[in-house]
Amino acid sequence: MFRTKLREIVSTEWLNQNLSNSSIIILDASITTGANGKEFKKFDLTIPNARFFDLQNVFLDKTSPFPNTIPKPEQFELECRKLGINKDSEIVVFDNNGIYSSPRVYWLFKVMGHQKISFVDGGLPDCIEKRFQTEKKRIKTIEIGDFEVQFNETLVVDFEWISINTIKKKFTIVDARSESRFNGIGKEPREHFKKWKN
Template identity: 45%
Template sequence: MKNPIVSTKWLNEHLDDPDLIILDASQQVNQAKVESQYQDIQIKGARYFDIKNEFSDTNSSLPNTLPSADAFAKAARNLGINNDSKIIVYDSLGIYSSPRAWWLFKIMGHSTVWVLDGGLPEWVKQAYEVEKIKKLDYALGNFVSKFKPELFKTKEQILVNITTKEAVLIDARSQDRFLAETPEPREGLRSGHIPGSINIPYTDLLHDGKFLSKEELEKILPQDNKPLFFSCGSGVTACIDLIAYELIENKNPKAIYDGSWTEWGQIESLPIE
């Protein structure tokens, strides 16, 4: 399967696949201030993928920062993940934080990973099996990271790109934040956007917690032959925009600016529009 997403129907039919591991990448709090109505249940057999703690560099001053390859591999092994595991990630908001988990596996060199379209809300809607959230210990996996640095961009590379225009920088934040019409949800950040970036709010790519069809996405997403860099508030929803481009089979190189606006917006020497 080249497609980065799978349906709830597909997952329900493959629950007994011995190599399949289901990961719940839900976040307890999010900057969108959206609360899930499914706080205490999970898809049967799911394992909790803790983006904020286990799968971020908690020593960084920025939220959701990419962990080291070794730290990621250790946390993945603790969840019982192997190099040949087929991984399905979901979250409790439909599509929100699960694409970040998908991208983390991709940058660590693991290709057999997919996002559950519609997430837990769609799973519940289809009346598939759920259970109370439970914390379990798993037999140690053998996962090894094979880090792909080309999928990651730093503020220095973004700064250079403002001049060279080598890549198109896409900002997944809401339009009012992009245009500095509303204050940033995180205190101490300037308002506005990175010069030359274009705004494609991640919410425009979704309907009822699921991705729009390929045909609908093609009408929204601009395309040319340049590489694509993706940014947002803290590197989470940028991954939604990236997956949308994968869904229209866009072959351009794609990378996430991990620091995103939380980094850029607090450094006075960096230019903004």
């Protein structure tokens, strides 16, 4: 075990000190654009030995008409195995925005039944600012893992559940979008979604 007690958030200092620990799998969850179409800073650097966790093209359900729908469990399992992730892997995930997309990866693994995961406070920008070790991004040859999904359906709700709750009001629903998008006055940057806006 690389830590005596599992922590949800680790510092960049901690990550830098544990780069040589072979029990850790480091995932780079950097994305290029946000939900509002904002372009994010692109780095040609990553953390040493990091494996790219592609949220925008791989770890989502491409058959869904809605963006960022969680991948089907069997798809998630297969793609994790391709990244060399095992059933007992201890994972640390970071991103290029400090802390933006990495918590989603953390949550995805929780949904899929994997508990040994943390995300990095400050992410890649903090590592660069503090001049911690980085390396040029490159394609890596990775041995296939034996990761297995244990899907936790209690962490996911669907549209029907949300719709019923607006009437029964058993739970509080929090909308994390920007104020303009919440109020329906923000411009929709995604062309294929403009047809949904009333």
